[in-house]
Amino acid sequence: MYDPLIESSPAPNQGYPSSYWAKSLDLIPKTNSLQTSVQADVAVIGAGYTGLSAAYHLQKHYAKKVVVVDANEAGWGCSGRNAGFVLPGTGRLSLLEMEDKWGVDSAKGIFHEFMTSIETVQGLIEQGNIDCDKTPGGYLKLAHRRAKVATLRTQAEKLNAQYGESVRFVNSKEVNRDFVNSANMYGGIYFDKCFGVNPLKLALGYLAMANEAGVTVFGNSPVVDWQQSGATHTLRTSHGQITADQVVIATNGYTGTNLHDIVKQRHFPVLSSIIVTRPLTEQELSSIQIRFGLMAMDTRRKKYYYRLLPDNRILFGGRGAITGQQANDPINKQRLSKGLEATFPILKDIPIEHFWSGWVSASYDKYPRLGASDDESIFYSMGYCGSGLAFSTLAGKRLAQRICEPEALPQLPFWQTPLPKFPFSSFRRLGLKAFYLLANIRD
Numbered sequence: 001m002y003d004p005l006i007e008s009s010p011a012p013n014q015g016y017p018s019s020y021w022a023k024s025l026d027l028i029p030k031t032n033s034l035q036t037s038v039q040a041d042v043a044v045i046g047a048g049y050t051g052l053s054a055a056y057h058l059q060k061h062y063a064k065k066v067v068v069v070d071a072n073e074a075g076w077g078c079s080g081r082n083a084g085f086v087l088p089g090t091g092r093l094s095l096l097e098m099e100d101k102w103g104v105d106s107a108k109g110i111f112h113e114f115m116t117s118i119e120t121v122q123g124l125i126e127q128g129n130i131d132c133d134k135t136p137g138g139y140l141k142l143a144h145r146r147a148k149v150a151t152l153r154t155q156a157e158k159l160n161a162q163y164g165e166s167v168r169f170v171n172s173k174e175v176n177r178d179f180v181n182s183a184n185m186y187g188g189i190y191f192d193k194c195f196g197v198n199p200l201k202l203a204l205g206y207l208a209m210a211n212e213a214g215v216t217v218f219g220n221s222p223v224v225d226w227q228q229s230g231a232t233h234t235l236r237t238s239h240g241q242i243t244a245d246q247v248v249i250a251t252n253g254y255t256g257t258n259l260h261d262i263v264k265q266r267h268f269p270v271l272s273s274i275i276v277t278r279p280l281t282e283q284e285l286s287s288i289q290i291r292f293g294l295m296a297m298d299t300r301r302k303k304y305y306y307r308l309l310p311d312n313r314i315l316f317g318g319r320g321a322i323t324g325q326q327a328n329d330p331i332n333k334q335r336l337s338k339g340l341e342a343t344f345p346i347l348k349d350i351p352i353e354h355f356w357s358g359w360v361s362a363s364y365d366k367y368p369r370l371g372a373s374d375d376e377s378i379f380y381s382m383g384y385c386g387s388g389l390a391f392s393t394l395a396g397k398r399l400a401q402r403i404c405e406p407e408a409l410p411q412l413p414f415w416q417t418p419l420p421k422f423p424f425s426s427f428r429r430l431g432l433k434a435f436y437l438l439a440n441i442r443d
Helices: 049-062 095-102 104-128 146-161 172-179 199-213 282-288 330-343 389-404 425-442
Strands: 037-045 066-069 139-142 168-171 187-191 216-218 225-229 232-236 241-249 268-277 295-298 305-308 314-319 352-362 369-372 378-382
Touching: 037 049, 037 232, 049 066, 049 199, 049 241, 049 378, 049 389, 066 241, 095 104, 095 146, 104 199, 104 389, 139 172, 146 168, 146 187, 168 172, 172 187, 199 216, 199 389, 241 389, 268 330, 314 330, 330 352, 369 389, 378 389
Parallel strands: 037 066, 037 241, 066 216, 139 295, 241 378
Antiparallel strands: 139 187, 168 187, 225 232, 232 241, 268 314, 268 352, 295 305, 305 314, 369 378
């Protein structure tokens, strides 16, 4: 599997991974590769949520001529591999940590931005009439130990009393009665405005909207060379090139080693893996009593997350291998199967019909950024830390505003400062191994 810390770019023409999402497509899309020289106001690298959202808003609302290139097809990266959770949040900072870091007013602004990201996804689904298997059911953040309950209760109380958000704290009895009968869960917070989607269908819906707006998208066209001369950028692929005034980097966890110095050593690609079971029987569904459409995630450092899919399968995910070479090792599938069994003992030995992995982008200080070069000709958004479906869609819109209408951007840390570099970046994976070992002990 492609490894962003080792390779400069994914190889083209790989096709979608053998995921549940790809198998659900009636028609596999095929975009043309770049074979000529083209000009654009803005070139976008990456045809995932961030890139397609940025391209759509730039072309539709600001009349920019936009060209998008991707090393493979639209949604081939994490936009088509994630679990399809449309959630209020990104990064790994808790509400209390945000208040300590930036103050209550900024924390409130950030949470409002999180809720805006959900509304942005919902709005695009409605505008584009996107058939992405949207499934209401809400999101439940669960305490996997009793010691975690007090923090979740405090967060729920704060969101209701000070942030104007209607969320519900549920104790362990209420979890089992109203949401899901899972082992070793001690209470949690329920967010009713969240929903699930087929993430690949959503990405392809964004592609259709961008195309309809006039955006040109080239697939299977990795950037192999990037030159800047004055105010002009030239991006070369194997068989063509784009000349543009401005460039947007929207590759997030799939950003390779030498794409550009502006993003070099500023993120840490980490693998997340997912399994999907066969459809559950009526007896199995009755035993686990999971609410239709429910999405859940626990408080482990190596988080488990799961949801009931529309065809009654269980999707179950968590952290994967350390390197791309290890991504498809059966041990990673077995580890998730054991996690599924620990969560739902009745599902022990249930057949697993799908298994795949994808890269998420971790930032050094646990929250993402929209950054720009000093000459305001290169822009990026990345570092979503594994929970970026909704946020990346909004980030694409914010990128368009940053380029064309910067005064419209909310004054929030996400949009105002660059990603910091990782110190001792060559030791990132050694540190990840140590973190996983410690997390296994603590969890």
